[in-house]
Amino acid sequence: MIYRITRATKHLLLWSLVALAVSLSLVRFSLLSVADYKADLEDKIHELTSIPIKIGMLRANMRGFSPEIILKGIQVLPLEGKAKSSIQLEEVRLGIDLVQLLLTRQLLPSSWLTLVGVKLSVVRQQDGSLSIVGLNSEDSKQPLWLIQGGRYEVLKSDITWLDKQRHAQPITFNNVDLLIKNDSNAQTHEIHLVSQLPEQYGQALRVSMAIQGNPFEADSIDGSVYVEGSDIHLAKLLTGDMPLGMEISTGDGDFKLWSQWKSSQLQSLSGHIKAKNIVLHKDQNTFEINKLNTNFTSVNQDGWKQFGVSDFSITTATHQWPTAEFMLSANDSFTQLSASITQLDLQESTELLHFFAPLDEHKQQLISGLALKGMLKDFTIYMDSEKNTYAVNGNFSGVSTNAFSVLPKIENLTGSLKGTQSSGRLAFNTKNGSVFFPEVFKQAHSIKQLQGLVTWQQTTDQWLLATEQLVIENADIQTQTKLALTIPKNDQAVFIDLQTSFSNMHNISSAANYYPVDAMDKDLVDWLEMALVSGKVVDGKALIYGNLDRLPFVDDQGVFEVLFNVEDVKLKYAPDWPVLNNFNAEVLFSKDSLKVDVAHADAKQMAIKRTLVEIPAFEKSNYVSVTGQTEGSIVAVLDFLKETPLHPTIDDILETISPEGLTQVDVDLKIPLVDGISEKVDGVAHFKEAALIVKTVDLNVVDVTGDLKFTENGVFSKNIKAKALGYPIDITVDNKRASTAINIEGKTNVFQLKQQFSFLRHDFIKAEQENDLTRYKINLDLPAEESKPAKLNVKTNLLGIAIDLPASLKKSAKQKKSLDLNLLLDDQTLLPLTMKYGRELNAAVEINKQQSNIYSADIVYGKKLAVMQKNKGIKIQIERDTFDASKWMGVVASKKAAESELNAISLKTKQLQWKGKSYGAIDIAMHRSKKQWAGHVFSSVAKGQFILPFTDNDAIILDMKSISLSELMRFKSQGKQVSISDFPLIQVKSEQLWWNNTNVGQLAIKAEKLEEGVRFNNISIVSDTLKLELKADWLKTDKGHVTEVYGEVVAEDVGEFLSELDITNDLKETKANLGFFGSWSGSPSQFSLAGVHAEMDLELNNGRISSIEPGFGRILGLLAMEQWLKRLTLDFRDIYKQGLSFNSIKGHLKMRAGKLTTKDLRVDAIPARISIIGEADLQAKTLDHLIQVVPKSAGAVPIAGTIVSGIAGAITEVLTNNYKEGYFFGSTYKVTGQWDDITVTPLHDQDGIFKKTWTDLTDFSWTETLTE
Structure with missing residues (x-):
């Protein structure tokens, strides 16, 4: 039996397969001609979908056991009234599941449709329904065929999503794969969407739905939705309306979301979110999240909203918050609220509430103002705002808040809280915290330890706060407080019963933190803060009892008392x-x-x-x-x-x-x-x-004995007794508006003054008697303005003090003469001092306080006012109508004057006097440099510049415009002679050298030092007609000092020179050459006629003696045969000019012991030759000469006496400046006797009036000036 069944089954399967194969072959065969049905298919598709299309290519094949038709090159034609279609297709695949068709015998559920390369738009309408633009049929606004077919695929397509319900921007997804599976019997639909997103939207997006109902109808969908995104750019994807009115500008993240929907309304949502760099905006506020990682659930049903999170971790720019876990519940009206908190960061929660929660303005201000920080653990809260009830229980740690309204600022408060709206307790167990009541105290109070229990109770009309023992310890103080506070709900005052003991405040300056500034006077608080710098409070107590609005209870309706001891x-x-x-x-x-x-x-x-x-x-x-x-x-x-x-x-x-x-x-x-x-x-x-x-x-x-009173206006004293400078003084102190005046009156003597003040130690300051005292007044003015220096004034009439100075500065001890000293006392090193002595002398002095000496001074003897000098040193200015220099030499030449810092001297006077003689006006000024004195002089004696070196190695230089030798001869050498070793080097140059009113020429003198003395190697006077050159040595020998002088004088016209010097006018047109040598014992200034030894060679050429009568001289000149050689050269000047011409006057003169002797003095005149032999005693003023006259022509003998008398008189005039007329009546004469009474003895009976002539010839009265 089994065999038959098996065999029958096999036959059945075989013939079935054969039938199937034949059927498939027939199907495949029939599909070969499917292209012939393209037009019919376009019409059929339009008939079924109401979508007009145009097919480019049509073919068919088998997909397994199912036939499939493929359409390519499809054009979706625009509907009537539209310019362009909303749908574009690359390819359409249409197939039938034959097996299912055989089983169900329904065509649409057994078919499928695949769209490739579609470009379409999906729109979510305002009512929540969906529409696909362009897929609707002509008789329907919605493409219902999409939920009626069995299976639809959209591959490699672009879909644009537009959410009109959220007013979002269109979003186009590229490369989308979409699957729609419908169960027409159960009316269920599965939708799956997978998209690799464009770079601007992120990486990938997946959506899966299992829904029931018609998605194209509002409020008809029930089911679940799953959405998953990877690396989504939230700001690009989430546009349009956001929950709570938020906007997102940046952010990237991954998420997985599960949601349940009913009637198209969200019922629950759960998921996991991991995001970064999120920036949210709401009502002009911004919330930035660096990292977000959390699981969450949200349920909205039965009138309640629930929201819970676990593993909630968030990081902002400021810090990373601790992980939180909590569950919140609220009714739809938010009148009832409950929370169960396992762990929650208060700062995190308040910041989230502030941004996300739909709070009113008051709650927003409260959250912002408090700025809560800290942690809640195992905390439960329930609130019912309609019934005004609440309950709370839990622990808190590290709680901190800002002060807001009447609430204090709190830092790091830890403890527990339990209570309801009626009563409760607050237990503190805080370490290292602080609390600050800004309305009461100026600074926050640190809390090292806070232990105690505070209870509260609310009755109908008041709040009761109490603590039996609140122990507070911080770095400043330790306190134990018992407090009972009654706060009425009406406008009645708050009652306080406060008993506090405190100790161990080691820094009293911190007490300022504990002054109730709201209850204390501001000026008092400021003073206490300033006054208590440091120290410690040993112990103390405070008691406040009464209504706070009566604090500090001046009206005795309460008690305010703080008592403490400080050290x-x-x-x-x-x-x-x-x-x-x-x-x-x-x-x-x-x-x-x-x-x-x-x-x-x-x-x-x-x-x-x-x-x-x-x-x-x-x-x-x-x-x-x-x-x-x-x-x-x-x-x-x-x-x-x-x-x-x-x-x-x-x-x-x-x-x-x-x-x-x-x-x-x-x-x-x-x-x-x-x-x-x-x-x-x-x-x-x-x-x-x-x-x-x-x-x-x-x-x-x-x-010093007395009382000195001081007030805010200064210091005062009417009578302070003391002793200074050896004698009693009286001191008074007074305060004016701008200064303090210290007045001192006293007396002292010269000895005390010189002992105290070194600059008074001069011989010219003296006392005539030992008991002579002088009175003085001192005023010290101390200005209130710090920038102004103090002033010291000393006044005295110098009665009892003698001043032994020259001229008007001198006074006796019995005379009064005012002395006024003024000093500026400032911080500078130099102390300025001004002085007035009588009306004649004033000075401006700067004293170096550190070195106790004069730094600079300007001393004026005259009417000019002295001024402070910028440079170091002493300047003396003398401006007087008459100044006797001889009386000041002792003062100026003193050792102290030489050692002083004198660096400038000037003298200007109309009449300079010296030892009773007047020398006219003089203006001289000189100043000190590093190595010398330099200055100028303007006087009748000299005008020009001079340099006086400090050392003997440098020469004194006189660079004069002019020197008057005649004026200089008026001065006489005074005092001790200068030694040869002390004689300075000297260089003199003068552009003019004057004798009386005659400019002699340029003067030059140069001296140098020798080992044995001083040499004047150049003494010269040079002009156009005169050249005088001298050399002189001042030597030190074994026998003493010797002075030697040698030189020569050359004059082109000695007659004119002698005439200009007012010596004689008789010599005319005469050239002179004089060579001389002289010496004497001693210095140059010790010259005397008795001591000088000298020799001179005299030569005068081609001159005239104008005192000879003109007629005789000219006739004699014509008769002299020797002169005819001149005539032959046409030289007749001696004939036509006045006087007697001579060829030469020559001779050699010697001087010994004051006697001038000659043996060969010869006058070669035109008519005769004259020889002179003998001596003249310049000291005794006597003559002893022998004169011989030899005429050159016999015809001239009768008038020889006349000629010789004229020549002798001229020569005498040259030498004596005193011409006497006379006549010679002999050829040889003996001349003897005194200069003013000579005796002429003719040796040839020709003595005539020669006696008169020779008297003038031998008059040497000019030598008297050399012996004075």
């Missing part, structure tokens, strides 16, 4: 006053007053005795009162006052004096608490036998 405090009680150190006191704040009872303190090395600091009433008092007494050195007291508002005066005093000794000071200060008023000072310093030094003059003042 080692540094107290700065006033801004501009020194601090008090080592301050030990008891401090009491009571109501609105402050009282500080100081037991001990010190300041600036002063001991502060019992002192009281008080503010009677904070609201009414404008001052802090400080009264007390101090003891210490005067220096310490002044150093103390130096750091007060009195410092300008005290600074000037300390710059002026250096005090010594002890003092006691009583002080009453009023320190202002408000702006616009100044402090008040009332103090007295008591001095007894103190001492001080006046710095600028190094003056000791001893036995």
